[in-house]
Amino acid sequence: MRGATLGSPSKKGGRSRAAAAGRPAYGRILLKLSGEALMGGRQYGIDEKVLEALSAEIREVAALGVGIALVIGGGNIFRGINTSREYGIDRASADYMGMLATVINCLALQERLERDGVTTRVMSAIEMRAIAEPYIRRRALRHLEKGRVVIFAAGTGNPYFTTDTAAALRAMEINADAILKATKVDGVYDRDPKADRRAKKFRELTYIDVLQRNLKVMDATAVSLCMDNSLPIVVFDLTKRGNIVRAVLGEEIGTVVRGGR
Numbered sequence: 001m002r003g004a005t006l007g008s009p010s011k012k013g014g015r016s017r018a019a020a021a022g023r024p025a026y027g028r029i030l031l032k033l034s035g036e037a038l039m040g041g042r043q044y045g046i047d048e049k050v051l052e053a054l055s056a057e058i059r060e061v062a063a064l065g066v067g068i069a070l071v072i073g074g075g076n077i078f079r080g081i082n083t084s085r086e087y088g089i090d091r092a093s094a095d096y097m098g099m100l101a102t103v104i105n106c107l108a109l110q111e112r113l114e115r116d117g118v119t120t121r122v123m124s125a126i127e128m129r130a131i132a133e134p135y136i137r138r139r140a141l142r143h144l145e146k147g148r149v150v151i152f153a154a155g156t157g158n159p160y161f162t163t164d165t166a167a168a169l170r171a172m173e174i175n176a177d178a179i180l181k182a183t184k185v186d187g188v189y190d191r192d193p194k195a196d197r198r199a200k201k202f203r204e205l206t207y208i209d210v211l212q213r214n215l216k217v218m219d220a221t222a223v224s225l226c227m228d229n230s231l232p233i234v235v236f237d238l239t240k241r242g243n244i245v246r247a248v249l250g251e252e253i254g255t256v257v258r259g260g261r
Helices: 017-021 035-039 048-063 080-087 091-115 137-145 163-173 207-213 220-228 243-248
Strands: 028-033 067-072 120-124 149-153 178-183 233-237 255-257
Touching: 028 035, 028 048, 028 163, 035 048, 035 091, 048 067, 048 091, 048 243, 067 091, 067 137, 067 163, 080 091, 091 120, 091 149, 120 137, 137 149, 137 163, 163 178, 163 220, 178 243, 207 220, 207 255, 233 243
Parallel strands: 028 067, 028 178, 067 149, 120 149, 178 233
Antiparallel strands: 233 255
């Protein structure tokens, strides 16, 4: 049984009933961030201004009474599969290195959230007790029940699995009502909107649509897992201030993937 859904996701006049009433459409969410999202205008690493804006939005969502968990990628620091191909490092070793990069990002966001008064726990799939709690599902649920923000680090703890798959897995385990996939574009398109002005944006897709058209929402393993468990994926633009809150309220700000099993 998933976290309590506080508002109906059905639409009326382009907005959900929950958004029209100013209440959350979801009782518990998993927010998936790419590591690149933390770079801002930089070429590498973490932009403090991005952390500051992200922390402020998470604080707003928490104030609505919504349970929040996050999974963050590590591509702003290290990308395992690319390194494996380019430098000949064993793929498993490169993936473990990428997992450590996610831990750095998680600790950076935790520090910013705690500074802003948001109680946060980092839970790592790879044990490193000096800096993070080991991932234990029941403990994660208890943190969420107490109103703490939980950040899941080190992916699934296994090589060959992406942080997208980790996000889908953790979302199921914590009984989330939806995955919010934050990107640098305002939804899912049939082609790259930055390269082709004729690109068509989808407001809603089925899981099968995503898999058959090979649309770049999440990797196929993650999408299949969401499909098998009927977990909606909301893809939206993180760079626009206030969009996390809008997504939680059920406003139409991006693309929703659901249904069509």
